[in-house]
Amino acid sequence: MHERxxxxxxxxxPIHRLNPMTxxxxxxxxxxxxxxxxxxxxxxxxxxxxxxxxTFIARVVKEYWSFFLKVIxxxxxxxxIMQSLFLPGESRIIFEIFGLEVTELSAQLxxxxxxxxxxxxxxxxxxxxxxxxxxxxxxxxRRGLPGQFAYVIISSLQIIPQMxxxxxxxxxxxxxxxxxxxxxxxxxxGAIVPLVGPLVFGSLVEVEERAIAIEARGxxxxxxxxxxxxxxxxxxxxxxxxxxxxxxLVSITLKLWLS
Amino acid sequence: xxxxxxxxxxxxxxxxxxxxLQNISLQINEGEFVAVxxxxxxxxxxxxxxxxxxxxxxxxxxISGSVEVAGMESSQSTLDAWVMNVGLAFQNxxxxxxxxxxxxxxxxxxxxxxxGVPRDEMKARVTNAMDLTGISDLANRSPYSLSxxxxxxxxxxxxxxxxxxxxxxxxxxxxxxxxxxxxxxxxIRKMAEQGMTVILVEHKVEWIAQFADRVIxxxxxxLLLDGTPSEVLTSPILEESGFGISRYTAVARKAHGLGLWKxxxxxxxxxxxxxxxxxxPSPSLRSASQSxxxxxxxxx
Numbered sequence: 001m002h003e004r005x006x007x008x009x010x011x012x013x014p015i016h017r018l019n020p021m022t023x024x025x026x027x028x029x030x031x032x033x034x035x036x037x038x039x040x041x042x043x044x045x046x047x048x049x050x051x052x053x054x055t056f057i058a059r060v061v062k063e064y065w066s067f068f069l070k071v072i073x074x075x076x077x078x079x080x081i082m083q084s085l086f087l088p089g090e091s092r093i094i095f096e097i098f099g100l101e102v103t104e105l106s107a108q109l110x111x112x113x114x115x116x117x118x119x120x121x122x123x124x125x126x127x128x129x130x131x132x133x134x135x136x137x138x139x140x141x142r143r144g145l146p147g148q149f150a151y152v153i154i155s156s157l158q159i160i161p162q163m164x165x166x167x168x169x170x171x172x173x174x175x176x177x178x179x180x181x182x183x184x185x186x187x188x189x190g191a192i193v194p195l196v197g198p199l200v201f202g203s204l205v206e207v208e209e210r211a212i213a214i215e216a217r218g219x220x221x222x223x224x225x226x227x228x229x230x231x232x233x234x235x236x237x238x239x240x241x242x243x244x245x246x247x248x249l250v251s252i253t254l255k256l257w258l259s
Numbered sequence: 260x261x262x263x264x265x266x267x268x269x270x271x272x273x274x275x276x277x278x279x280l281q282n283i284s285l286q287i288n289e290g291e292f293v294a295v296x297x298x299x300x301x302x303x304x305x306x307x308x309x310x311x312x313x314x315x316x317x318x319x320x321x322i323s324g325s326v327e328v329a330g331m332e333s334s335q336s337t338l339d340a341w342v343m344n345v346g347l348a349f350q351n352x353x354x355x356x357x358x359x360x361x362x363x364x365x366x367x368x369x370x371x372x373x374x375g376v377p378r379d380e381m382k383a384r385v386t387n388a389m390d391l392t393g394i395s396d397l398a399n400r401s402p403y404s405l406s407x408x409x410x411x412x413x414x415x416x417x418x419x420x421x422x423x424x425x426x427x428x429x430x431x432x433x434x435x436x437x438x439x440x441x442x443x444x445x446x447i448r449k450m451a452e453q454g455m456t457v458i459l460v461e462h463k464v465e466w467i468a469q470f471a472d473r474v475i476x477x478x479x480x481x482l483l484l485d486g487t488p489s490e491v492l493t494s495p496i497l498e499e500s501g502f503g504i505s506r507y508t509a510v511a512r513k514a515h516g517l518g519l520w521k522x523x524x525x526x527x528x529x530x531x532x533x534x535x536x537x538x539x540p541s542p543s544l545r546s547a548s549q550s551x552x553x554x555x556x557x558x559x
Contacts, residue, residue, distance in 0.1 A: 134361060147373075155358035162353075162403065209354035212313055216347045217357070217370030217417060221339045224375045228368040228382070 006157050007063075007128040015058035015126070019233040020136040021143065022241055027123040029244040033251045034119040038258045040108070042251075043115040051122045060129045064122070072121050076114045083110035133157055138227045147225060151214075163203065170198050262425060262456050263287035263310060267324035270305065270314055279305045281480040282324070287458065289424075292451045294467040294488070295460045297477035298501040303460045306477065307349070307429040309333075310458060312341030329424045343374065346423035350430045352410035355417075356402045363405075364389075364398040367417045374421070384420045392416040392446045408439025415446050425456045432463065444470070464492050464505045468527035476500065493525040507532035 010016075015023070030050055034043040055064040085097070089105030096102070137150040171179075174194055180187055265285040271278045279302045287293050295303050308314040315322045316338040326333035329344040348355065360366040367385040376384065389395045392412045397405060402413055411431055418426070428447065432440040444466055451457050451470060461467050467474060467488060474491035476484040478500045484491045491497060493508045507526045514520040514536065526532040 132361075134359065134365070151359050158361075158403065159358045162358075206351075206354050209349070209351060210358070212308075212317065212347070212349075213355040213414070214357050214369075215313070215317065215338060216311065216342050217421060218339060218342055218373035221342075221374045223373075225372050226375050226377060226381065227372055228365055228378065228385075230378065 006133050007067075007125070008132050009060055009063050009129050010132075011059045011130070013057060013059045013130070015054065015130045017232075018130075019231060019237050020131050020139040021233070022237045023127050023131055024136075025241045025244050027127040029248045030123045031120045032248045034116045036248070036252045036255045038251075038255045040112060043112055043119050046119050047115055047122070051119060051126070054126055058126060058130045060126065063129055064125060067125055068122070072118055072125075075121065076118045079117055080110045080114040083113055135229065135231060138229070139231045139233075141225065142227065142231070147219075151219075163199075166202070167195070167199050170195055260289055261286040262289040262329055263458070264327040265309075265324065266327075268309065268326055269323045270309065271321045272305075272318060273320045275320075277480075279480050280309065283480075283482055284324075285475070285482065285485075287456060289456055290454045292457045292470055292472045293459070294471035294474045295458065295477060296462070296464070296467065296474060296491070296497070296502055297483070300479075301477040302480040303477055304349075304429050305480075307347065307427045307458070307460060310425065311345045311347035311427045312336075312338050313347070316341070342423075343421070344423055345425045345427060346418035346421055347427045348411075348414050348418050348429070348431055350433050352407055352414050352434070355414035356410065357417075361401055362399050363394060363402055363413055366402045366413060367420050370417055370421050384422070388416040388420040391419065391449060393442070406439065408435050408442040411435060411439065411443050412446055415443065419450070423455075425458065426450055428457065428459045428461075430460050430462065432461070432466075440466070464503075465507070465528050468492055468505070468531070476502065489524060489527060489531075492527045511535065 018026075030046055034046050037043070055061050084102045084107045085100045087106040087109050089103040089107075089109065091103045091105040094102045094104060094107060134154055137145070137154050141147055141150045174191075179191055179194065182188070263286065265283055268280055268283045269278050270280040283306070295306060297303050305314060308318065309322075309326055310328060312328075312333060314320065315333070322333075328341075331341065331344065333341070357366060357369045360369055364385060367388055368381050371381045371384060386395075389398060392415055394409065394412050394416060397409060397413070402410065405413065415428075415431070431447070432443050435443060440463065447457065447459065448470060459467070459471070471488050474484070474486065474488045475482065476491055476494075476497050483500060484494055484496060493504065493512075498504050505527050507529055511520050511525045511532055515523075515525070520535060522535060524535070526535050
């Protein structure tokens with residue numbers, strides 16, 4: 001099978017059962033608070049006291065940490081090293097390399113920024129791990145997101161892997177006729193040309209046919225849409241969302257006030 | 260009562276000079292099963308798009324004459340109203356999968372969500388359409404993991420849930436293997452038996468002969484023939500137009516020439532051929548085989 005573009009892991013957990021909107025608001029609030037809070041240790045605290053417990057509650061520990069090791073750790077470490085080398089900081093020098101100084105202050109700021117980024121990637125990772133994309137989109141559509149927009153997002157998650165498979169078929173077919181795809185760089189660039197035509201023109205034809213197919217199923221109908229799956233949205237979750245939004249506002253206000 | 264009524268329809272795609280449909284007038288009655296045949300480029304697909312409202316609403320271009328389907332006049336309606344009456348399915352099953360849904364059940368519900376059908380009715384209609392097309396066991400599979408025949412039945416089912424009055428099918432089996440073809444025709448047969456008006460573009464004449472009440476032949480955008488399957492599908496005019504005849508018709512025509520075929524009615528399917536074939540050589544055949552010409556045609 002083709003690689004799936006969706007992160008979603010089907011589990012039974014309190015986080016999975018939350019309304020998608022609540023999860024979006026939760027993810028955004030964690031990010032906004034991590035970025036706006038005036039206190040130095042806030043992002044670190046969010047990472048340890050919110051992100052890590054959330055992975056346990058959502059029962060996606062294995063999936064999250066494998067993604068953490070593969071993607072987040074590398075990104076964040078790179079960011080930490082570059083920032084500690086380049087951020088200006090008039091304080092005690094820890095060490096010098098290639099004429100660049102790592103000072104106590106620049107290391108501190110770099111750690112905070114790196115943690116902020118870690119919180120940002122992690123909270124959206126958890127959102128995507130626990131929320132089925134079509135559930136997310138149908139909930140957002142119900143709340144007024146244009147249907148066409150939701151369709152573009154959702155269908156690309158499925159159609160892009162299909163197009164990759166098609167590209168692979170075209171490459172194999174051309175290779176069978178003697179196309180060189182494995183030698184020097186310039187030859188390979190030249191080899192792309194005969195591949196692009198069939199893929200691009202084929203895709204354009206496909207797009208037209210798909211447009212007709214979904215149009216034939218009332219895609220642009222002006223009637224109010226309904227949805228097959230009921231997505232529960234209890235009032236308790238609405239309260240949680242407002243609390244989260246209030247916390248974000250408090251954090252931003254404090255930041256503005258204290259600076 | 261005519262559910263489809265075309266009057267002098269002429270249509271030109273944008274940026275082209277030659278009209279694809281020329282002065283087509285056609286009436287189709289409710290519950291009729293009409294097959295459309297013709298060589299490539301005859302305008303068959305364009306006729307389908309016209310009946311389904313995509314010409315002119317989707318493709319633009321110039322249209323003249325009047326198109327009326329299920330009591331609606333094309334020039335006075337919008338595409339989203341039109342698709343409520345007319346369902347369209349076409350060749351490539353893969354392109355008919357919406358791509359927005361992860362299971363077959365959801366895929367079938369896609370159209371109903373779009374037109375705002377309440378949830379309970381939606382589930383009932385989807386379950387019903389899955390039964391009808393024999394895909395109930397695929398309900399939780401991904402539409403992309405299915406075989407061509409299964410995908411095409413999903414595509415048909417996702418049109419049937421919309422409960423159209425007229426079903427337009429543009430070569431639904433052209434990319435199917437024999438098994439897929441049989442599966443898809445099984446569904447089409449059920450639709451016809453339920454009294455749905457079906458307009459089917461198809462090359463497989465043996466299948467057409469089994470199902471259709473009426474066959475229309477198109478050539479160069481014009482109506483060439485219109486009649487019963489046995490009239491149209493065995494017509495020399497059709498063969499001259501570049502559209503092949505069935506092998507049974509071809510054999511029977513030869514047999515007729517040799518006096519082995521008694522009636523004037525030529526067969527299209529194997530069953531008809533087996534019925535009409537006569538094993539007792541007629542006197543004319545004996546004389547034909549004794550003549551030098553007859554002997555010369557025989558091969559060792």
